[in-house]
Amino acid sequence: MLNPLLAKLDSKMRLGPEERGALAALIQNRTHRLPARQDLYVEGDPTSPMIVILDGWACRYDQLADGRRQIVELFLPGDILGHDCLFAERQDHSACSISQLYYAQISRTDLDAAVQQFPALGRALLWDASVAAAIHRQWIRSLGRLSATQRIAHLFCELFYRSARAGLARGTAFDMPMGQRDLGDARGLSAVQVNRTVQLLRSAGLLGWRRRVVEITDLPRLATIAMFRPHYLDVEPAGERLASPSGAAAAPNIRPLPEERDLPLFR
Known part of the structure; x- marks a missing residue:
């Protein structure tokens, strides 16, 4: 179930056996399932560990007072939630499953330890975060001008x-x-x-x-x-x-x- 994440990271920088093993160890025994159309967390909840999507789709969204919803980000297998919430104490948005979801939760302490031991893994995850930021910019362009x-x-x-x-x-x-x-x-x-x-x-x-x-x-x-x-x-x-x-x-x-x-x- 780790393949989508490795496939994505390998498309930019191929990880060695040690980095792959470290990534697999982070995910092992930390997996969860969630039915479709269920919240992972809601706005105001304490910031959760980083979430790696292993199978299924999820999204971040904001719910307006009149009931309308704006999806602000989509997550496919291999994507990671939490790159951009390192220092926040509370969630400023909500997240939910779109389909049945299979995911892993990784504590920041465990992730920091793995990155310190394997810097190549840290560079790969930083690249993934930079692509996520670029997607945000394109979504703003799309909503504003297309x-x-x-x-x-x-x-x-x-x-x-x-x-x-x-x-x-x-x-x-x-x-x-x-x-x-x-x-x-x-x-x-x-x-x-x-x-x-x-x-x-x-x-x-x-x-x-x-x-x-x-x-x-x-x-x-x-x-x-x-x-x-x-x-x-x-x-x-x-x-x-x-x-x-x-x-x-x-x-x-x-x-x-x-x-x-x-x-x-x-x-």
Whole structure:
């Protein structure tokens, strides 16, 4: 169950046997299960140990007084909650499982000891924290400047790359246990807007979504619409190997979506 985290860290800096053993020892006998749609903690709770997601999806969120929810961060297998709460005494947000969750809790004392003994492990975790910060910046950009279609397209692109980096993608398909209401909460959109946008992307031949599996059928064009560049995830663009099937990649012959008309490609 440690594989997604190791796959992600190895995508940047391959850990040696000692670092891998230390990471496995941190997680061993510290694992927990949580059903779907249950809180890990809520705003105001004491700061918890660091949480490593081993299987399933989770999110951080803020609940408004009128009942609306804003998802501020998504966690996939291999992701870590708590990088950014080292000195806080109370949680300033809530976190919950999206699907059934299998996770490990690691005390900061144990983590500090492992990092002091194995500095390469500390560098790998620091890199992971820097990528998480970059994702935050892109989410602010998306919410502040992108259209509804671009917000959803950008999130699909990001989740594909993050799944692939953790070894969880199958070609251009990846598991996604979020519903349309979750997507709306993550992108500041209503359920109606999300449904309309997803149907638009489907009808344009850009993606399929069935039974909690998303398949991106034209990644280059979806990324163009979203103005998505994967560099903030510290990965290389997928390039030609993920181009759309024969006949679907002829962008000049495809009527552009509204969000595409003002992009340089269509000027």
